[in-house]
Amino acid sequence: MKLISTLLLLFLIVATHAQWSNTTNQFYDSLHMPVCTATRDQAKSIVVKSYPDSGYFVIWEDLRTNILIGIYAQKFDKNGNRLWAVDGIPVATGADNKEFSRVVGSYDYRGYSFACTDSSGGFYTAWMDYNISGSGVTNKQRVCAQHVTSNGNAVFGQNGYIVKEPAPNEFLSCIVPQVIPDGNKGFFMGFLLKKNGDLGGLLGVDLYVYDFIDEGGTMKNKGGGKIDPDTEQARVNSICFGPNMGSTVVYSEEYVQEYFIYPNLQNGCNIVWIFGRNGGNSGPYIAFNSLCRVKKTSDVTVKRRKNDIAMRQTFQTHYPKDTVVTLYGFSQFYYNIECFSSGTATIERQDVIENGGEGYQLIDFNTGRPGIDPVSVYGYSSLKAAVVPTGGNINAGIVTVLQRNFINNALTGIYTHGFYRIHDEIYDSLPYQLCTDTVLRNDGSRYWAYNPVRPAGLNKVQYGDDTLLANSTDPYIYSYSLAAGGKNIFVTGKLSVPSPNPSEIRMQELKVVSVSADSFAIKRQTNNVSGVLLGTDGSGLIISYPTVTADKNGNGLFYATESSRYLRASPIGDSARLLWGAMGKSIGSNFSSDFPYAILSGDGTGIITWTDNRFIPGNTTYDNDIYMRRLDSLDLKDYQPFKKLLSLKTQPFGVWPAVFTGSTIVFSPLEAVGFDVTNKPITSTVIEILDNYNLGYMQAQVYDHTGPIRTYNGKPYLNRNFTITPANNPNGAATIMVRLFFTQQQFDELKAADPTITSPASLAIIKQPGTSIVASYSPVAGEVIILPTSWKAVDGGYYVEFPVSSFSNFFITKSTASLPVTWINIEASWANNTQASISWKVGEQKNVDSYFVQHSIDGIVFTNVCEVGANGNSSYHCTVAVAIGIDNYYRVFEKDLDGTGSFSKVVSLKKPAQGDFLRLFPNPTNSYFKIEAENIIKEVKVYDLAGRLIMQKKTNEKIIMVNFTNLTKGIYEVVITTINGKINSKKLIVQ
DSSP: OOOOOOHHHHHHHHHHTSSOSOSSOOOOGGGOEEEEOOSSOEEEEEEEEOTTTOOEEEEEEEOTTSSSOEEEEEEEOTTOOBOSOTTOEEEEOSSSOEESOOOSTTOOGGGSOOEEEOSSSOEEEEEEEOOOGGGTOOSOOEEEEEEEOTTSOBTTOTTOEEEEOOOTTOOEEEEEEEEEEOSSSSEEEEEEEEETTSSSTTOOSEEEEEEEEEETTEEEEEEEEEOOOBEEEEEEEETTTEEEEEEEEEEOOEEEEEEEEEEOSSSOEEEEEEEEETTTTEEEEEEEEEEEEOSSOEEEEEEEEETTEEEEEEEEEEEOTTOEEESOOOOEEEEEEEEEETTEEEEEEEEEEGGGSBSSEEEEEOOSOTTTSSEEEEEEEEEEEEEEEOSSSEEEEEEEEEEEEEETTEEEEEEEEEEEEEEEEOOSSSOGGGTOOOOOEEOSSOEEOOOOOOOTTOOEEOOEEEEEEOOTTOOBOSOEEEEEETTEEEEEEEEBOSTTSOOEEEEEEEEEEEEETTEEEEEESSSOTTOEEEEEOBTTBOEEEEEEEEOTTSOEEEEEEETTSOEEEEEEOGGGOBTTSTTOEEESSSSEEEEEEEEEOSSSOEEEEEEEEEEOTTOSSEEEEEEEEEEOOTTOTTOOOOOOOOOOOSSSEEEOOEEEOSOSOSEEEEEEEEEOTTSOEEEEEEEEEEOOSOOEEEEEEEEEOOSSOEEETTEEEOSEEEEEEESSOOTTSOOEEEEEEEEHHHHHHHHHHOTTOOSGGGEEEEEEOOSSOOSSOOOOTTOEEEOOSEEEEETTEEEEEEEESSOOEEEEEEOSSOOSEEEEEEEEEESSSSEEEEEEEEEEESSEEEEEEEEESSSSSOEEEEEEEOOSOSEEEEEEEOOTTSOEEEEEEEEETTSOEEEOOOEEEOOOOTTOOEEEESSSBSSEEEEEEEEEEEEEEEEOTTOOEEEEEEEEEEEEEEEOSSOOSEEEEEEEEETTSOEEEEEEEEO
16 A cells, blocks of 8 residues: 655656657656556556547556545547546546456456447446445445546546446346447447356356447437347147147246457447356357447348248338347247147147247357266356458457366366357348348258348358367466457467476467458467467566457557566567567566556557556655556567666676577567666666577576776776576577677776777677676686677667577677678578578678578578678678478578688568568669569659658559669668558668
8 A cells, every 4th residue: 555645746757757758669667657646556457549539548446545446547648648637537436346357257357348439539438336325235236337528527427327236126236347339439338137146256147238328418228138048949748749749938047157248340249158057057158149230221121930820921120220239139939730639629839939049149068068978068268259350241250268178077277269150241231140031941840930041152261169278288277368450369378287387378379361262261370279388487487467469450469467577568470479579578677567458559559557566755665556658669570679778786686587488589688687876776688699499497697897897817808797597508409699788888998908999899708617607707617719790889888799509607808819700781582482582791701711591490490501602792692492381590600711600690581471472682782673573563662761762663563673873872671562552661782
């Protein structure tokens, strides 16, 4: 619990962060933006994008009164300026607790939607409310909603609009509301109506979903209702047919255990739910229904069987535009049968249900008896779903659950299971299910009256089931995250596997693909049903709540909490690869940051909020507040954010451990944590390691000497040394690139001690055995000298990069030999559909014998595929074969005359999307270049590094030549637009 901060402090905090604190992904604590630092605790924030103004709402649960939980909100415009009162405006603060975060069971609240835009600069939200004492009912809940307008006005007062509450004589509770936008300035809201005492806990009975809109301060119901009607056609004793041969219709005793609502991409609402029948003893079942928006005012005429009339009757229904209609329902009819017994006529009524009985589409159900049959479903939980466009005349849907089975009378682990069972027609007025005439048929035992006919020409989705997150060690997943955007679907979760194995964080990526002229499928983009291993827990390293979000363009973002430390985040590349390295980049330092919530804007930016427990000057304890920061450049696949190097005074530094699984193939940092000269806690990157090998749990130590420059036998060496200790030391099994960082001050001290050192190119790395940091250098048996393959000046200092095949202790000193070659650039591009063009540029060459182009399909094991002799030129080129259908990795090995050598950096060549082949050559060049594409090229633009448009050419060909005389030597960006709307960017080197 936190104490009251001074008004002056609050003023300074708000004044300092009146707009985005940064737009360059510098993840310093000083650049975090406070959303609310009011007295006592705030927690569990959610973020909603505002339309049409492109702002953001941050909504959270607030305990500032120290008595009851209320809901507060803040709005920021697209530039990060706060628009409402300091510490937010009250959304719901009436008597008793108001919570949106309490969902079914113990699942992560961030997997569900509790607020949405009103498309007019405001938002709607809903919550579970305990304030029902006015009706004389205690220990019950009601569900309420609120509309907050663009000026921060809560339309329906601090108790909100009461959607449903139990009457005094009802033993009911209204629980677990969910909210999504309806695309028509209103919102869809679902909730469960639970009978108190039935099956205990939060197990629901009935499911309701409505479409609401606030019109001038009046909440109007635009449609919806009970979504889960369920009947059965039971056999009864029959006068005419004998024992258990007649039929009657009964309503099942159905128990909805949990549900999930989500947009259907047509301003409607899809609903999935888990339920059991007959007191919960029959099942479990997964069902689907939808509230469909009427796009055009329609009058529908159908013919159906009606009661005891043998012929079909005409029924006409009027559907006004923008109303919502339940997609699946049922109706029933009866027919009378005359039979004779001893010559006496008897009339018997037989009841028949349309559509087989269920008023919904059944997705899956238990096909066995737990504990009896060889395989049966023990239970479903954590239900989620998403809809993605196909590019055809349907949208495709996936439904996911945590599933646990009985196999041979033994319980299995819990794993994430996906069902590809939904195909939504993209209709112009109403879905075909509501418009199709029926066809009478007789299956030998009864008449059916409802048989919707699938329209001719309607595309298909290949049905199927898939295990998304599981492995052979019988894991347990208790929650997971699902997100969809464009044609991509992302799933991530934490797998608890049997001891002594650490828990695993995994991600799966799926995509809607075309498989025939009129058929689509949802296919995994990884080679493993368990997805990609992103990381594991380790000693003192606990990753919590891995989460994914996505934008409309198909870009994904992964984020998670590193317990008692900081948040981690990364954009997601192809095949579930994290583009910002192992477990992403850290946001913040060693503060406790919980419940992060991020959204993407669709323009390469986004924001992330979290509950932050940090010390504020003037307080005597730590506090729970809501903080946020902006994320940028999320759509740039080759972009890597970097933290400025900082000087830390703690000796030796503590370095946060990390886990490297080899899945990202990018440099990933190890960060030191300490204090600056003002005793403020800070972090700084000290080591980067190429994540191309499963090194596992990584530990490191860094020692900074604060006195005069250290020397050995009169030779100075850097006042920083390193120890790196992985769980899986490769010991020659792989070559891994390492970067060691040092500050500008440390390098200046070394240069002052030895004026012959002019740049980091003058340095060498001493690698010696050891697993513990030491304060000074002395030679040991087995040490080797490694020359760096490259170096770079970064913000605050430098790094040197070099290859290793094992890890130990590292010192940095002056090299006694000059580098045989200086690497300037290496690039890989498509030469044609089956070959790659590898080009590289070098600086000074001394005693170089030849260059070997090396190829890999995993970024770990490389083989020679091309040899080019050194000829004194600065540019080299080689055309080599590629492995079709997967990513390819290349590097160049420079061989000295004495047989030693150095490596270039590793570059990747991504597998081309179907129909996206594009080649730019020659590159480098000095007077012209050609472009060859699979599709017609519409336009070519050339920009310099300052972003100035230098050249523009329009065309209508697949192969073009561009001549130039006005381009000076340097690097340019060539932007190519093809007829299918694809925009491709290529680097061009002009010599």
